[in-house]
Amino acid sequence: MxxxxxxxxxxxxxxxxxxxxxxxxxxxxxxxxxxxxxxxxxxxxxxxxxxxxxxLLPNFSFSKTLSCDYSNGKWVSDENYPTRKYTEDCPFLDPGFQCRRNGRPDLGYVKWRWQPHGCNLPRFDAKDFLERSRNRRMVFAGDSIGRNQWESLLCMLSEGVSNRSRVYEERGNPITKHKGFLSIRFQDYNLSIQYYRVPFLVVIDDPPENASQQVRRAIRVDKLHRFSSKWVGADVLVFSAGHWWTHHKTHKMGWYFQEEGRLNMTMDVMEAFGKSLQTLKSWVFKNCDPKTTRIFFRSYSPVHFRGGEWNTGGRCDLSNAPETDHLKPEVNEPLNNQIIKNMVKEMETAKRKVQFLNITYLTAMRKDGHPSRHREPGTPAKAPQDCSHWCLPGVPDTWNELLYAQLLSGAW
Known part of the structure; x- marks a missing residue:
């Protein structure tokens, strides 16, 4: 033992x-x-x-290792960034977005570059974008913030064209924010990039002619705007809605929601927004080729009114740099973003080429990028500041850099 x-x-x-x-x-x-x-x-x-x-990386999903989340990052100062941009001489800029020309004294708002965490955005290549888009048609449909992005892309792509006279509006119309439909043609590439002004995407019924003031307008959540017939056959569709889907722009203006011929005076705004997107989804399934048509839903673009709302003295002319506290963005993700995400997932399940263009977080940190009091000539001195739209060149250029990156990821 x-x-x-x-x-x-x-x-x-x-x-x-x-x-x-x-x-x-x-x-x-x-x-x-x-x-x-x-x-x-x-x-x-x-x-x-x-x-x-x-x-090897148990805390990350397979999809995240293969692609980058471009929506998550920070703004970094880059003195060379403006040299890669267009100028306010671009002929496709609405006067209301030309902030320097309208008296803005600083130029710092164009010297910030978006840097995603863990990867880099592909550098925007106008000539490459144009070559990949040859013989195609792109459509931007939605509110005036979508127009901001559309004008930005036109100017970015024009930098890749040697003969600017071969880029023009197909019907000879001038660039003005009051036009509901514009189509810019890049002749050398047989490419058309169009904008359709449809703030709600769906129909807004007008009262009958000579109706009394008690007869109010109705938002038809079950019927797309008549412009939708012109979107059929587009190779790329970029939808932007949400800016008008607020209580103020619907109920406070005395508008009602209507579905299947019935007025609904109590329907919640976000419920109505969700129903309108379902109407749009049904249109996509019926009218878009699932093998070729690429569809993007841009997320909500935050506003930056401080000291009041747009009609109560709110302003945004006090900042000349982005928010620096990257852990505390100025707004939480709005509910309409979640509604869009859910619809995108439904469409992905149905094998559609659809993507969520998430610009909310990066845009929330750019309180310095609005026209504010530097509005277009002829604007009354006491007019509200513009803290919704964006100076160009400016923040929407980054939205288009994300659009370019996501098109590349989809083998465009």
Whole structure:
């Protein structure tokens, strides 16, 4: 018994020590240990060849390792960034977005570049974008914030054209925010990029002619705007809605929601927004080729009124730099973004080429990028500040850099 108790630790010592010559039993133990380690290493390598992120990076999903979340990052100062942009001489800019020309004294708002966490945005290449878009048609449909983005893209792409006279509005119409439909043609590429002003995407019924003031307008959440017939056949569709889907722009203006011929005076604004998107989804399923048509839903673009709302003295001319506290964006993600995300997931399940263009967080941090009091010539001095739209060049250029990156990720 005493001898057995003394030999057990000795065997352990032989196994652990390389200076002691092992006996046959120890050789077998060594072999078993080496075999076990070899099998373990082989299993790890084999498993990671099949599903590397699940084993090596357990905190990340497979999809996140293959693509970047461009919506998450920070604004960084870049003095060279303005040299890669267009100028206010671009002929496709609405006067209301030309902030420097309208008296804004600083130019710092164009010197900020969006830097995603963990990756870089592909550098916008106008010539490459145009070549990839040859013989195609792009449509921007939605509110005036979508027009902001449309004008930005036109100016960004014009930098890749040698003969600017071959870029023009197809019907000869001037660029003005009061036009409901404009189509810019890049002749050398047989490319048209169109804008349709449809703030709600769906129909707003007008009261009958000579109706009394008690007869009010109704938003038809079950019927798309008549412009939708012109979207059929487009290769890329970029929808932007949400800016008008507020209590003030609906109920306070005395508008009602209407569905299937019935007025609903109590329907919640976000419920109505969701129903309108379902109407749009049904239109997509009916009219868009699932193999070729690429669809983007841009998220909500935050406003930055301070000290009041747009009609109660709110202003945004006190900032000349982005928000620096990246952990506390100025707004939480609005509910309409979640509604859009849910619809995008439904359409992805149906095998549609649809993407969520999420610009809310990066835009929320740019309180310095609005026209504010520097509005277009002829605007009354006491007119509200513009803290909804954006100076151009400016923040919407980054939205288009994200659009370009997402098109590339989809093998555009």
């Amino acid at each position: 005493d001898l057995h108790q003394e030999t057990q630790p000795q065997k352990v010592f032989h196994i652990l020590s390389v200076s002691t010559f092992p006996n046959k039993k120890d050789v077998v133990a060594y072999a078993l240990i080496i075999l076990f380690i070899s099998l373990l290493v082989t299993s790890i390598v084999f498993c990671n060849l099949l599903t590397p992120p699940l084993l």
